[in-house]
Amino acid sequence: MSDSNPLPSFETMGLAAPLLRAVKDAGYEAPSPIQAESIPPLLEGHDLLGQAQTGTGKTAAFALPLLSRIDVNQRDPQLLVLAPTRELAIQVAEAFQTYARYLKNFHVVPIYGGQSYDIQLRQLKRGAHVVVGTPGRVMDHMRRGTLKLKGLQALVLDEADEMLRMGFIDDVKWVLEQTPPTRQIALFSATMPKEVRKVAQQHLNKPIEIKVQQRTATAETIHQRYWPVSGLHKLDALTRILEVENFDAMLVFVRTKTATIELAEKLEARGHAAEALNGDIPQKLRERTVDRLKKGQIDILVATDVVARGLDVKRISHVLNYDIPYDVEAYIHRIGRTGRAGAKGEAILFVAPREKRLLRAIEKTIRQPIEPMKMPTAADINVQRVSRFKQKIRDALAENTKNELFYQMLTELQEEESAEPLEIAAALARLLQGDEPLLLSEKAERHPRTSDADNQPRQSRNQHNGPSTKKPRSPASDKALPLKGHPEVEMQRFRLDVGYEQDVKPGNIVGAIANEADLESEYIGHIEIYDDYSTVDLPAGMPKETFHALKKTWVCQRRLNITPIGGEKKTGKHHPRKKKKTASRK
Structure with a gap:
């Protein structure tokens, strides 16, 4: 139009x-x-x-x-x-x-x-x-x-x-x-x-x-920027952005469920009203968290792609991609949580040096450059802190409440200590600030990088989604493989009554289990597809309710009928047509 x-x-x-x-x-x-x-x-x-x-x-x-x-x-x-x-x-x-x-x-x-x-x-x-x-x-x-x-x-x-x-x-x-x-x-x-x-x-x-005619694949009302990760920890960079950016509510995207909790807890420890949102959190609690965001009881939501899908909260003025997504569609959907229905929005993307290729792919698809942003300096932060501190005092002065008791106390103190009014005011300001320094030290400019999420080795989407080039084992082992990225998680191998004859693909299995079991795909392990059945590695100790729900789940017009493999002889034909590890949509 x-x-x-x-x-x-x-x-x-x-x-x-x-x-x-x-x-x-x-x-x-x-x-x-x-x-x-x-x-x-x-x-x-x-x-x-x-x-x-x-x-x-x-x-x-x-x-x-x-x-x-x-x-x-x-x-x-x-x-x-x-x-x-x-x-x-x-x-x-x-x-x-x-x-x-x-x-x-x-x-x-x-x-x-x-x-x-x-x-x-x-x-x-x-x-x-x-x-x-x-x-x-x-x-x-x-x-x-x-x-x-x-x-x-x-x-x-x-x-x-x-x-x-x-x-x-x-x-x-x-x-x-x-x-x-x-x-x-x-x-x-x-x-x-x-x-x-x-x-x-x-x-x-x-x-x-x-x-709908648009010059780009993203809303024109969204101002998009990226920060090339260097010098600072990503957490420190995020903290600085939160201090300087004028935001109402912010949605922060990470790749894993664990990262949502860890980052939300670290932000809370730094004085920000933040909560995590991931697939491990019960549905009612997730709904309550979103409701709290809508009501202004929290200001920052740290989430994974899957649970944030469909999130529509008018307060979200900023979307920050703490971890860059591995596909452009995910980026488009992420930043679409702001700038909705004609409102202005801000999208910020953290890009590590080895992730520049992903940045270029995003720019090519949305047909517009994403401008680089400079990280706020210590001087920028201090200007904001001083401004907010002054505003606290202005707000107190504007209340016009009677302060006779305090007048009397300070007058007596001035006479007793022979102190100037500004000296007393400065002492009170220090009490108000507490032990935390008001100004950020310039030394913070030279933070070394650590093994944060941006330094972890990245596997390409092709590695996750493409067929394995390794020669398939025949017959398949009953023993589950260790979960990549989560070696502490005990895994168990299961049999599914759906296979190559039903034209099933790993994505079908991942999608069904992720939805029915409320399980992030990063915890869905190795998958092998045979003629008339498949195997999948899942975390051991699955709740009975989840197990029963998966038994009744349909994939490619056939029940999964999931059963644990405990060494019993499989009835399927042992020549896998496909073998791959699942996509990690974290």
Whole structure:
């Protein structure tokens, strides 16, 4: 949509009155470009193929028109939304609830791995007009007969490229094939890989194609900078940035779950309101943490890519990539957490010398240079500290509270010590500051580098995702291999009832286990794929609930039926077609 054509208003688009009221309550003044182009054809019943970056308002682009066609008197699911992660599924479900707040008796149900089946079964039994879920859990409910889609009117594939990257594309195809042929389909994707376009060609009926015109793959409202890691520890650099940058809330990305906790604890020790967000943290606690961020009770969230997917918090003014992501799509999704819906945002990237190649790949894809930033000097920090200290005193002076007692005390002290008023004020200032020096020493400029995360050896994405060049063992050993990067974790080998004959790929296995077991992929170890089964190394001592959930999980239209391998003879044919270590999407 060109700049010369003004965007229409929500009122002229034909949306139902209750939705317009909710849109007004949400503070939306005018539709974004993706909303302006998507709402009319979806209201008319057309299939739609939309390419738009995260943060452009695409949830409202499909939710508002499809909600306008919901019959609240019909209790069976009329709309299904597939999302790659539980976080995005929850986010989308919450958005539907917000937009439908004035639709009486409306119900939306999010279904995803990691949550109790009992909760989801009760909600589905009560009746749901809209179901939002991850592909694996949706498939499971469909096979159980607890999710029936005979009356389905529309289906949305949200972030289809991400579902492809996580290995869910075959599950998505299966769900599409089980839905009524008359249903309407909307597919949204930030990028358009060949496999995603192939799905669109096979399942969408003469879709209206929409591509939001942007000069770059990232929002123009995001100011992007990078710091070449040198001289300072990354933690010290982050601390300086936090002191100098004028931010409301900041999202800090690291690669591993362990790093989220370690970094959050170190920031807290330095006086910052920070918390970690990772897949090991229970879902309810993660939701509570995000809510605290929204309410301003914490200011910094240290997170991994997976759990931050779909995070939409208006307060996030800054995204800082403490660890550079290994693929450009992840970078785009990361920084899309700020600069949303036209607001300005800041994105900062830490780049070690050997990571310059990744920086250049990002710049090439987003078609714009990322400007280098200078790390704040000790002098810069001290200017800010003095300014904040003065402001504390100004705030105290502005309170206009009666200070007769203090006047009397200080007058007596001045006479007793024969001290000047400024001498007394300086002594009080020292008491206010405490033992911590107010000014940063210039010696801090010459910090040596240590074995921080930026100094750890990096494996390329090809090493993780490409087929192994080593000769496969035959037959495969029952003994699990040590987990690379986490030798302290005891691993156990498991058998999966899915193999090469089902055209399974390591990504399918990783995606299913990561979603259903709420397990970061860095803890999913060695995978070998045989003709009719596969093996995977997972942390020993898996909770019974998780084990039972994985047994019932479907991959490539077949149950995993996971079983531990304890030396019993395998029944499969021992000639692996593929052998690889899993992708480390940390």
